[in-house]
Amino acid sequence: MLLIFKLLLYDAMSRQVLPRDIKLLYGLSAARCNICEKVLFEPKINEDGYVHIGQMAHNIAYSEHESAPRAIDGLSGDNSYQNLILLCANDHISVDQNTALYTIEYIRTIKNNFENSVRIRLNNAVRPDKSLVDLIHSNYNLQALIYSLNFPLILLPFNIGDIIDMENFLLEPNRPTSYPFRDERLNGLMLPILELAHQLSPYIISYYSPSNVGDLRPIREKQIPVNEQAAITNIVQNLFQSIFNWLEYCRINYS
């Protein structure tokens, strides 16, 4: 009898979500539904307090019963932070009834993406990095530039010179932004662009001149030595990849 009581007590306790896991769920989601982003505390009208519409939904069902949402044979989900996702009551119903859409993997992705976006959006709100990223993109059309880097031994875009000037632009003192960036990843992506621009600069000065259609072309009278042709091609290919990596990171984290 005592054993049964102990088992029942153990079961009741294990069904509870530990305070540590609740803090993680609500904290990392900024108390918002991970699907519709609705704030999960609605202030009461004409009285103190809040209506709480948040629910800690299981990814893998707590019950092993085969009809339970995302139940896996013989494997019960638990009440850990890892197996829970913070949702509003409406979306909790959706994920538990539409299990063909809301698979275990998809729910994990939704939760990871949402928590990550909360972190990034709040970081961006308090850091000057976003202003500088926006300023760079409004002054330099990097997207257009990389599509003109395909045939460096035939032509280079005229605005390649802008990239060479970009370091001076970044270090311009009279601006309410700061460089280097606070986000170390941004620095790691910008440095190779600046470095490659430095490497390319002497070749442009030696071998290219503006054409009458507005780009830079190799000067006919100056044959570029084969080893320098290879160097130019290599630098420009790396520059393309570096700018592409920069744009991709900014698109995800700073748009």
Ligand SMILES: [Zn+2]
């Ligand atoms: Zn929702």
